[in-house]
Amino acid sequence: MAAAAATNLKVIGAWASPFAMRPRIALNVKNVDYEYLEETFAPKSELLLKSNPVHKKVPVMIHNDQPICESLVIVQYIDEIFTSGSSLLPSDPYDRAIARFWATYIDNTWFSSLVGIAKAKTDEEKATASEGLTAGLALLEEAFEKISKGKGFFGGKTIGYVDIALGSCLGWIRVAETLSGSNYIDETITPGLNAWADRFSSDDAVKDLIPDTEKLLGFAKRRFGSPAK
Amino acid sequence: MAAAAATNLKVIGAWASPFAMRPRIALNVKNVDYEYLEETFAPKSELLLKSNPVHKKVPVMIHNDQPICESLVIVQYIDEIFTSGSSLLPSDPYDRAIARFWATYIDNTWFSSLVGIAKAKTDEEKATASEGLTAGLALLEEAFEKISKGKGFFGGKTIGYVDIALGSCLGWIRVAETLSGSNYIDETITPGLNAWADRFSSDDAVKDLIPDTEKLLGFAKRRFGSPAK
Structure with a gap:
């Protein structure tokens, strides 16, 4: 399909940041061309420091020379600015509130357990993170069944806001599964999310962006050291 | 003025929760009547547990029997549902992204320093929290000058999204000042925010909601114990 102007x-x-993947998926859903700049971090680029002086973190989107920071803020901006492709947030205000609630839950509550698996230095820390991850995914499985209404995505028939918030973490969920030897998303424990994860990962807007699990595992080991076995 | 139907x-x-104050201020700005239920917590009410099963926390807004949770999600919902009163979010998508950025900053970065003053058990912890609070307010002072453009509020001539996010914390800022013996918002260090705080606190939508500093201080001491001196 032809990209928008x-x-x-x-x-x-x-490449390894789930947050940085979010604007890219959103722009792909909207079928909008953009220039991608991979941040090198050592040292941080002048453009990053100038564009996000508060947090000095990726992702930053720069639209007509104006920087926008915070992944979910960027995704909402993309949804409001670009009318090409499908809508990311639902049109009904209550449904929109529910989508914002779950995206906030993913970032502010659940994510610490996900990254906690890679950061764990002891078996106890790993077990605590693993429990948090499992409990959170059980809630998200339930939310998925309720929100998607059998249409395939949290966003309905197409990828939406919560799909992007959670789906961007799929690579790190696979890393957590390898590190802990547990399944977090599979046919038995989260059948809805299991089919959703396959659908999401193979979508044209996503398939080239989810990092290879082995490569991400190497990154996690370099970044956080060897985890508890 | 007559309230909307x-x-x-x-x-x-x-009463002591800055987060719980946010929907109430937003509804007052919109001039919408609502029923207020003070949560007693011991034990948590059935309505709270049923309405916010994920976090079991206030605030919850229940609109036509549908619960909405997370203070900033509720404020956005109020802005989208009620067209009475002034808009809380700016109409321009870029300005809206900037407002969302600062509200996220307040909750996810700055707030831990604010509550850190009350939670501090050692002088070192208190000093760290105090530095974080001051540094954050310096950034917010700068943002205020840029965003308000001399109109008085982050939201322009009227109370908006960032005003509610930060202004709901003013009672706790006064508590932090008392506990640490430092000024965090005053004429010298944050002249813009100092005038803004007076304007915000005396606004009809707010003035009956900001708790008395002494009463809040008593709450903080009961909740977090005696702080470092």
């Missing part, structure tokens, strides 16, 4: 649009990201 | 609207809150 190119705009003055850049995304500063990092 | 009463709707089937309840807010479950707690």
